[in-house]
Amino acid sequence: MHTEYEFSEVKWKEDLSPEQLLKVIFNYTAKIANERVLDNVLILMANMGRDMIVSDRCAVWLIDKARNELFTTVAHGVKEIRIPFGSGVVGHSICSGEPLFIDDAYHDPRHNSENDERTGYRTKSIITVPFRNNEGEIIGAYQAVNKLTPAGVFSAKDLEHLQLAASYSGKSLESVMLHEEIVETQKEIIFTMGEIGESRSKETGNHVKRVAEYSYILALGLGMSEEEAALLRTASPMHDIGKVAIPDSVLKKPGKLTEEEFQIMKNHTQIGYNLLRNSNRQILKTAAVVASQHHEKWNGRGYPNGLKGEEIHIYGRITAIADVFDALGSDRVYKKAWELYRILNLFHEERGLHFDPRVVDVFMEQLPRIIEVRDRLSDEISEEQ
Known part of the structure; x- marks a missing residue:
């Protein structure tokens, strides 16, 4: 009935x-x-x-x-x-x-x-x-x-x-529907370009995936809207796109860089910014900010422009801690991965120096979600698949 x-x-x-x-x-x-x-x-x-x-x-x-x-x-x-x-x-x-x-x-x-x-x-x-x-x-x-x-x-x-x-x-x-198709195409291009930048320095595609997800979690934790957090997640894989123009002798050097080599490496931030800055697309404009500012430090001792505190865009401050967390926790040509406790100790020490104190606090609050992403997108799992 x-x-x-x-x-x-x-x-x-x-x-x-x-x-x-x-x-x-x-x-x-x-x-x-x-x-x-x-x-x-x-x-x-x-x-x-x-x-x-x-x-x-x-x-x-x-x-x-x-x-x-x-x-x-x-x-x-x-x-x-x-x-x-x-x-x-x-x-x-x-x-x-x-x-x-x-x-x-x-x-x-x-x-x-x-x-x-x-x-x-x-x-x-x-x-x-x-x-x-x-x-x-x-x-x-x-x-x-x-x-x-x-x-x-x-x-x-x-x-x-x-x-x-x-x-x-x-x-x-x-x-x-056409607009969404264009946006999805932009996302694919941005992610692929991000992977190219990382692969030249022998990073994995999962590095940019993890940085993207960490940035998204931190943005939401800081109170950003879902739309803005998703924008940052899409743009953040481009943070090291400027590495495409760095010589292999510097980019792939297994040991510590000389001062001259480090100056060359630092150019990747300005190169990335110059590649992206003239676009009128919101995603690429956001990516330009991230590429330029993810190595700036809260205390003004970062590069390329020595920006200090809130002079650094919040996108740069978020991507900075996301990138450093993944870099320290991953094997690189010049080092072994750090243990989690050692990374967290560094973050406590660098709170208010390298990193925005508020972003560090949110990182600690969101650590369980961040660890879940790290484990789910681990390089070992990716290679097995």
Whole structure:
């Protein structure tokens, strides 16, 4: 037995007036235009569709070509749902390219009632409208469920309004998906370039992975937003990119560097900065700061510019301790890995000298998470795989 959707318990609403509809459209389109995170755009799309046609719920379905499925991550009240491509009401609408009205879902064989059975929700009326990208290709569909006006079913006017939402949202969604694809491509390039810089000095790719994860943990511990912490995690693998221009005789020397050789080595910070500084991309601008400042010291005795205290960007202060922790804890051509207790003693000694005291304190607070990352991304595990 299915739980009946009790309309007697619903507070009936009226369809929007033209003025109210315009207000909803302007409100949501402004928000969507300024949003670059895909999940946030999908939420705004679902909310806009629901509010425009006064439905109880609205789902935004997308096509997953790789898996030949349809999926929704934004369906009010439920988590992700996946169905085979072409199945269900939404699948039929997408395959035909035509909108669908259903007044009573349980009298339509295309309705999949399994989700209702799982949640106890009773789907009655449905309207489904495909949306297209700029080339006219269908990339997904709106699906609104249960009209909340006394009529209880969707009308031709609802179709008109949802088609308007679909026309705008499909093009906006494609733009955001393209933006995310570009960002992911940038991340891959940045990580690969970071690995190149490290591999020339016989470091492993896992070094830049660990430094990235340590930096992310420290940024969150310092109270940065998830977005800013993720930005630093993406940019930090570029901290030593300038090493690509350092001669092998210096970079790979197994013993201690002479003063002249050390001066040459120090140039990698300025080289890295010069490689990255002219980009207008936020990720590369952040990477430029990290490359330039990760060897600056809190007491002003670092390089290349002798910056002191908060003159050093917080990104540089975070990456500094992340990089030193991983460098000391790893075997290098010129030394064996330090034991953990020895590294922690050094950090206590260098608190307020080499390192920002607040970053050291957060490092100690987050040490269990940092150790977990170190063990999970150890070079030995990487080589075995």
